Amino acid sequence: MEFKREIYIDLQKWKSKASRKPLLLMGARQIGKTTVLKSFGENEYEDFIYINLERQTDLHQFFEGNKHPQSILDNLSLIHGIEIKQGTSLIVLDEIQVCRDAIIALKYFQEELPGIHLVGAGSLLGLSMGNDQSFPVGKVEFLDMHPLSFSEYLEGSDKNAHNAYHHFLSNKNIEPVPTAFFNLLQEAFKEYILIGGMPEVASNYLTNKNISDAQNIQDQILRAYQLDFVKYADKTTSTKILQTWNAIPSQLAKENKKFIFKNIRSGARAREYEEAIEWLVQAGLVYKVSKVKKIGIPLKAYEDITAFKLYTFETGLLIRLAGLDPKTFLHGDQFFKEFKGSLAENFVNQSLKKILGRPPYYWRSEGKAEMDYVIEQHGKCIPIEVKSGDVTKAKSLAVYKSLYNPALRVRVSNLNLKLTDDLLNIPLFYAAELDKFIGKTLGN
Numbered sequence: 001m002e003f004k005r006e007i008y009i010d011l012q013k014w015k016s017k018a019s020r021k022p023l024l025l026m027g028a029r030q031i032g033k034t035t036v037l038k039s040f041g042e043n044e045y046e047d048f049i050y051i052n053l054e055r056q057t058d059l060h061q062f063f064e065g066n067k068h069p070q071s072i073l074d075n076l077s078l079i080h081g082i083e084i085k086q087g088t089s090l091i092v093l094d095e096i097q098v099c100r101d102a103i104i105a106l107k108y109f110q111e112e113l114p115g116i117h118l119v120g121a122g123s124l125l126g127l128s129m130g131n132d133q134s135f136p137v138g139k140v141e142f143l144d145m146h147p148l149s150f151s152e153y154l155e156g157s158d159k160n161a162h163n164a165y166h167h168f169l170s171n172k173n174i175e176p177v178p179t180a181f182f183n184l185l186q187e188a189f190k191e192y193i194l195i196g197g198m199p200e201v202a203s204n205y206l207t208n209k210n211i212s213d214a215q216n217i218q219d220q221i222l223r224a225y226q227l228d229f230v231k232y233a234d235k236t237t238s239t240k241i242l243q244t245w246n247a248i249p250s251q252l253a254k255e256n257k258k259f260i261f262k263n264i265r266s267g268a269r270a271r272e273y274e275e276a277i278e279w280l281v282q283a284g285l286v287y288k289v290s291k292v293k294k295i296g297i298p299l300k301a302y303e304d305i306t307a308f309k310l311y312t313f314e315t316g317l318l319i320r321l322a323g324l325d326p327k328t329f330l331h332g333d334q335f336f337k338e339f340k341g342s343l344a345e346n347f348v349n350q351s352l353k354k355i356l357g358r359p360p361y362y363w364r365s366e367g368k369a370e371m372d373y374v375i376e377q378h379g380k381c382i383p384i385e386v387k388s389g390d391v392t393k394a395k396s397l398a399v400y401k402s403l404y405n406p407a408l409r410v411r412v413s414n415l416n417l418k419l420t421d422d423l424l425n426i427p428l429f430y431a432a433e434l435d436k437f438i439g440k441t442l443g444n
Contacts, residue, residue: 001203003156005036007145014141015044015117022106022118024096027145028284028313029123029228030221032199036145037092037121045117047082047089053102054095063101069109073116086115096120097127100134107136124232126282146354147197147314149432154188157206161188169433174419174440182416182427189429193347194326196316211326218320225285233279240276248286248310249322252342256370257309258291270306277310286310287349287359292374295381295404299361299374309362311349318346341388344428345372348386348412351431360384369399377438380407384434387413394423408441410434 014023025033041048051059062075076091077084084091096102102120109118120140154162164181177185195205195214198221205214229238229245247264251257261268280286291307292299312318319326352360352373360373363383373384383400397409401422411425412434418425424441426434 001156001207002035002039003032003148003152003199003203005032005152006149007143008036008040010143011036011040012044014143020114020117021110021139021141022120023141023143024106024125025119025121025143025145026125026284027123028147029224030198030200031145031147033121033123033145034094035199037094037119041090041092045088045090047084049076049080049082049084049089049091050094051076051092052094053099057098060099060101063099063105065101067105067108069105069113069116072105073113084116086113087117090117090119093118093120095122097122097124104134104136107139110136110139124228124283126284127232127279144354144357146350148199148202149197149354150189150192150429151432153192153197153202156202157191158184158188161185165429168417169430169436172440174417174424174437176416176418177427185427185429186414193315193343193428194319196319197314198316201316215320215326218317222317222320228283229279237275237279240273241279244273244276244310245280245285246321248312249318249342251310252318252346253322257342257345259308259310280310285313287313287353289349289359289362289373292361292363295363295374297376297379297381299376299381303361307364311346313350313353315343315346315350318343341386344388344412345386347428348373348384348431348434351434352384354432355435363400365399365403369396371396371400377435378442380442382406382408382410382438384410384412387411388428397423408438410438 014020025037027033038050041050053060062072073084082089093102106118106120109116151162151165154165161184165185168177168181176182195202196218198218201214201217204217205211226242229241233241243264251259251263261270261273264273277286277288281288287310289309289311291304292302293304294302296302312321349359352375356375360375363371363374371383372386375382375384381404383397383406385394385397394409394411397411400406401409407422409423411423412428412431413425414428415425417427417430417437419441424437426437430437
């Protein structure tokens with residue numbers, strides 16, 4: 001099963017731009033970058049050249065020390081037997097991070113042959129960018145790809161639920177979703193959050209409805225990530241990366257999810273693991289949510305870099321990494337009650353990362369309350385509390401209101417869509433549309 005990806009529209013927009021630059025498509029390994037680029041190239045262009053620089057290492061020589069893009073094009077045309085034309089041909093350089101010279105070459109394509117449509121893709125591009133002064137800053141465009149959204153999953157699994165999702169999303173006013181459709185979306189979301197957003201895993205499960213088979217694929221993906229730790233980092237750093245990665249579920253299982261280094265190993269200190277955490281962040285595998293000392297715009301001005309939480313980039317792998325068995329609560333009433341609400345918080349965090357283009361912040365008062373997330377939207381600081389169980393009393397939101405009197409407070413929970421005074425409740429299955437509901441509420 002091949003999913004229809006929302007990012008395809010962004011690729012079409014890139015193609016039609018008059019001021020288009022070479023594009024770098026970034027995202028974690030195995031979230032579907034190659035699949036969507038091949039579909040884009042085959043459907044939108046007369047000629048399509050796909051090169052995997054991790055496998056086709058003999059082609060690296062075309063880029064080595066070569067600052068003449070026409071010479072590179074001539075070589076690629078010759079080896080593929082295709083005349084590469086401006087506007088009608090697409091070149092995709094997959095796993096471009098393994099060939100530094102190919103990344104550098106993007107600068108010269110932008111300067112000398114801007115009419116050539118060129119996309120570089122990679123799962124570890126963030127690491128390749130780093131502090132390398134040769135990176136073509138200002139000469140490329142970036143596009144982030146994320147795991148399957150709930151909407152994308154629905155389109156491949158349940159057309160009726162997919163239609164209902166978008167129908168009620170399109171309402172101009174904030175109104176509850178009719179019970180029959182609310183329950184339909186809740187059940188579909190329960191399945192989605194547990195299977196996760198990795199396309200191969202989701203496709204396998206929707207085709208076979210076999211959780212064990214899906215878990216085997218997740219295990220293979222996790223193993224590939226661990227191999228990346230060793231392949232792209234030195235021995236000492238790779239060990240710390242693995243320790244940090246494996247510690248995330250236990251950190252999230254705590255009531256206070258602030259990342260504690262001594263929980264990795266006894267006596268561990270921040271400076272020992274800073275590089276490992278940054279590696280995971282740049283690889284797109286974890287999102288680092290920092291605390292803000294106070295509320296104000298811009299929030300970054302009040303960031304406390306010593307206090308943060310780490311979340312994984314999607315929930316299915318988090319469940320597998322934590323050793324949780326989806327079978328025990330896929331068809332019961334334990335949905336989201338396990339694991340101290342971490343699955344719900346993780347999903348809301350990955351949704352906010354996609355909406356904002358960066359992770360949100362969190363806020364904690366002096367022992368009184370904690371706000372799971374705080375974001376800037378429409379020139380205002382919006383507090384967001386995530387409730388995963390049946391208890392939805394918004395104590396922290398009440399404390400936050402008494403201190404900052406925000407224009408709007410948001411609770412993401414299992415309850416239906418509802419606006420009560422300044423409190424907006426958004427169902428968990430609509431977390432990815434949070435910005436749209438905030439905009440409706442604030443009249444923007």
